[in-house]
Amino acid sequence: MNETKHVHIVTFIKDKIKKGEWTIGSRLPSQRQLALLFEVNRSTIVTALEELTAEGLIQGKTGVATVVINNTWTLLEGNVPSTWNKNIKLGGHQASSVLVQEINEAESDPRLIQLSKGELAPDLFPLQQMKEVLHRVSDQLTSFGYEEPKGNRQLREAVSVHLKKRGINASPSSILIVSGALQALHLISVGLLQQGSTVYVEKPSYVYSLAVFQSAGVQLKGLPIDREGLSLEALQKVPFRPGHSVLYTNPTYHNPTSSLMSLSRRKTLRAVCEEKQLPMIEDDVYRDLWLDEPPPPALKARDTTGSMLYLGSFSKSLSAGLRIGWVVGPDAVIDRLADLKMQSDYGSSSLSQYAATEWLTSGLYEEHLTTIREALIYRRTLFVQALETYLAPYATWTVPTGGFFIWIQLHQAIDARSLFSQAKEAGLLLNPGSIYAEPSGSYIRLSYAYASHSELQEGIRRLALIIKTAIEK
Amino acid sequence: MNETKHVHIVTFIKDKIKKGEWTIGSRLPSQRQLALLFEVNRSTIVTALEELTAEGLIQGKTGVATVVINNTWTLLEGNVPSTWNKNIKLGGHQASSVLVQEINEAESDPRLIQLSKGELAPDLFPLQQMKEVLHRVSDQLTSFGYEEPKGNRQLREAVSVHLKKRGINASPSSILIVSGALQALHLISVGLLQQGSTVYVEKPSYVYSLAVFQSAGVQLKGLPIDREGLSLEALQKVPFRPGHSVLYTNPTYHNPTSSLMSLSRRKTLRAVCEEKQLPMIEDDVYRDLWLDEPPPPALKARDTTGSMLYLGSFSKSLSAGLRIGWVVGPDAVIDRLADLKMQSDYGSSSLSQYAATEWLTSGLYEEHLTTIREALIYRRTLFVQALETYLAPYATWTVPTGGFFIWIQLHQAIDARSLFSQAKEAGLLLNPGSIYAEPSGSYIRLSYAYASHSELQEGIRRLALIIKTAIEK
The missing domain is CATH 1.10.10.10 (Winged helix-like DNA-binding domain superfamily/Winged helix DNA-binding domain)
Structure with missing residues (x-):
């Protein structure tokens, strides 16, 4: 044998x-x-x-x-x-950090409780509506080939109408369809930023887990963030080099802290950036996932100077598998990014663009948001209860008002690598703060969007045990 | 008023x-x-x-x-x-050449006779089957989110089976799904080639119209090509720097010349590359469009050393709008490219991947190939007749045995820019040889795949007039 x-x-x-x-x-x-x-x-x-x-x-x-x-x-x-x-090691492009690669891989392991995944749970996926959308797309289908450089015109018109509802005036010619917000960052970093430029960014931020800026020879500099968003005091003190500095901000349900920038801070931030001639990238992919009340208008909604680029996406609120997002900016900048997009992949999938158009124009998308909002509120309640039951002795947190992350601060630091490994051994996937450039070992990002209701509770129970054991050592 | x-x-x-x-x-x-x-x-x-x-x-x-x-x-x-x-001009990435951008734009102008477009005509688009495929995808749909880094597993299995029929053994783990072959070139150039590397390539070649290699700081060096493909004499003479040189070849229905590399030259090429330790990228996106008889096996079919990357795609033979292609290579290289793909767009559209899987597993794709083969043979006949009728006094060409391009050699050179502009004035879009690094002004690439039957004839009639006028000046 x-x-x-x-x-x-x-x-x-x-x-x-x-x-x-x-x-x-x-x-x-x-x-x-x-x-x-x-x-x-x-x-x-x-x-x-x-x-x-x-x-x-x-x-x-x-x-x-x-x-x-x-x-x-x-x-x-x-x-x-x-x-x-x-x-393999020779190209200009950096590999993802080992920990990030390990998380990416473990995210497809069905045996793990996924407190890591920044994605809606399978049972929140609007399966019936998506089937309906595909049938309609199929019925309306005509021959299709390469799309226009900026993306399908009907979709850009639909996004323009959608953004108008969110207070942003953007004509279809100022919108580029991309395969998710990450691709937008990629195009911006290779197309608009010079080598040696500095991107100012909240710290912690999920962009530290991406190699996109660093690979383009661009430096990240972190600015502190509090409950009302990016700290403007810190921003005020930075000596920018005009033409060499850019601000990247994620003001609405910030990843990983879920912080929401207040209306007054938004106003001041715009004023500071205008004064300092600092162009801004506003990443607004969590906006539609508000839970308690709609967030303040996007920074872009008040942009009159063309110094802002605005990123949106269906990946968080509808489906990451569609791979549809958009960048909004001055026509000339969008033209340039569209040319680069053509050079890198000749445009996004026509099928995905048709489906996205149908989601927007049919009104199904807004209906879907109402449904998942209720589900996420319920999940948040469950999760916070579990945190209070099991984790209160070891950590603090703020209950988020939108998005799906809770940023946990431990009373006592634990080495990120060992916390991650022990959690994985215990069947639990989580994101240590270290991948967001929060090296203290005191932070963990948890998501209540993906795991099942019982897993959310069981996951926290196990996490508390791991922390307890680590502290007692 | x-x-x-x-x-x-x-x-x-x-x-x-x-x-x-x-x-x-x-x-x-x-x-x-x-x-x-x-x-x-x-x-x-x-x-x-x-x-x-x-x-x-x-x-x-x-x-x-x-x-x-x-x-x-x-x-x-x-x-x-x-x-x-x-x-706008500052990023590391080059803009497309002005002429290429102009062509890209003019390709969506319905008033022009498109002898330029490297794409199947709308009436060759398998609309009924695509609708059927979408209905099936819809019926089988389950919740979907981010895909695995290398792409949807079912699709990779289907591609593996598909490649086996073409004589290539590739397990799903050695296949990366990409959004078309261009994206594969992009990932390879940023991920595997060091700055200052040299990519040897047929001259003329369509890669000269792409900024992808140059933007990655990689130099292109041209090698002559004849009716049997890349000239090996020229290749033999090149003093390669191992680790700094790569060969890119498009041996089957080469773009733009439609040259088909013979079996014996394929054998010798492989031997030369193995001896010279020269890694190879084989671009094989036209293989399925043979017209008279199946082409010799791909170079990759005999690769036992893992020194070849192989590119395939549905863009030419089925639909460019799907944005689905694949790269085949050693597992470790594919892992690296998959990581880069995740970093640039988090994977290709799930909908497109499902549709592609269905096309392959249902057998509809092979049926479709039979249908378009007949249609392309007919178009080729029509087109060659028109060439003989109108263009014989001014040019020569070889009738292609696959693909959809005819590479026209004019008896007398005409400035590329002025030929292009005059043709456009006359309602005709064509690709001057200059965009393929053929600067003499004696070559034009024409496609018989896109324009209607009557347009194919009318287009050549107008082209002959333009050439006649230019020569007589």
């Missing part, structure tokens, strides 16, 4: 190497992982690896990962070819 | 400026364009502009464009704010 299995494993690995999928220099999974994968004892794995080692295909030392050192072709030719793997 | 119109124009322009859509420093449309836009005499426009000039909002000199010099806010404050417009 083991004999057959061991042959099976050898064949599998040889095949991977032959097909060039495991290239020279790449690491094999650990013996433990292989044993799990093939459902055999570790000894069977050891036998298989020994055979491959004898054939000269792999090499492993105790305590070090086993790596591929040859393949069928190099064994024949006695010659190691250049492979793409050599180049 | 003119009075009202003039007020209307002033209000329109003021509104544009107030909303920040026409920012300080941006140019107004020309008086001629404004007159057309508002359907008034040019004198009415002049009056309106004079009023705006008097208010200090705009400034114009004879022979120079009128520009916005102030807006309501700056008039109040006496202070010119920094705007995004200042940054």
